[in-house]
Amino acid sequence: MEFLILGFFTGLSLILAIGAQNIFVIEQGLKKQHIFLICFICSISDFILIFLGIFLFHYFIEYFNSLIELIFNILLVIFLIHFIYSKIKSFNLKVNFSDEVLEVSKFNIFLKTLGFTYLNPHVYSDTVFFLGNFSKSFILNQKILFGIGASIASFLFFFVIGYLSKYLSQYAQSEMVWKIINIFIISFMSFLTIFVLINTFS
Numbered sequence: 001m002e003f004l005i006l007g008f009f010t011g012l013s014l015i016l017a018i019g020a021q022n023i024f025v026i027e028q029g030l031k032k033q034h035i036f037l038i039c040f041i042c043s044i045s046d047f048i049l050i051f052l053g054i055f056l057f058h059y060f061i062e063y064f065n066s067l068i069e070l071i072f073n074i075l076l077v078i079f080l081i082h083f084i085y086s087k088i089k090s091f092n093l094k095v096n097f098s099d100e101v102l103e104v105s106k107f108n109i110f111l112k113t114l115g116f117t118y119l120n121p122h123v124y125s126d127t128v129f130f131l132g133n134f135s136k137s138f139i140l141n142q143k144i145l146f147g148i149g150a151s152i153a154s155f156l157f158f159f160v161i162g163y164l165s166k167y168l169s170q171y172a173q174s175e176m177v178w179k180i181i182n183i184f185i186i187s188f189m190s191f192l193t194i195f196v197l198i199n200t201f202s
Helices: 002-015 020-031 035-063 066-092 106-118 121-134 140-172 175-201
Strands: none
Touching: 002 035, 002 121, 002 140, 002 175, 020 035, 020 106, 020 140, 035 106, 035 121, 035 140, 066 121, 066 175, 121 140
């Protein structure tokens, strides 16, 4: 159960970051445009990519020695430090939802959602690289629980911000709220960085 919870909070920490995909979902929620379709595509895509990363690292790491694992851990720590640094820089970031509301077709929204999802390099770095790399030392059932936890966080997050964005819009533009969110992300990611370092050099 602890790996399910770890996966949930790790996935939530990643997905809470302000990015193009999240802003797109919030904007469409505010405009009430095909929000279920958007949330479903984003959630299913994360589910697929999370388990793709987990199983790629599961079968990939079995064929290499501890030196390769050390290299991956070092890359993971570098990624984490860069991620934390980007969150510190985004403290004063403000979100603007003042775009003109236009009615668009379901097919147009479908293609746009796929673009924001699969053409976004951060989606791959967060799901395939980070979650797959982070869980590589777990045994198989722990990996599955970890992936399920991260996927649940993704489903909950997208549907919550999609359907409640019209109520959250006044708060989403608050600099103080985003600072609190970023403090949580930085704290949790710092904990993960320490965890990886301890497991790498212990």
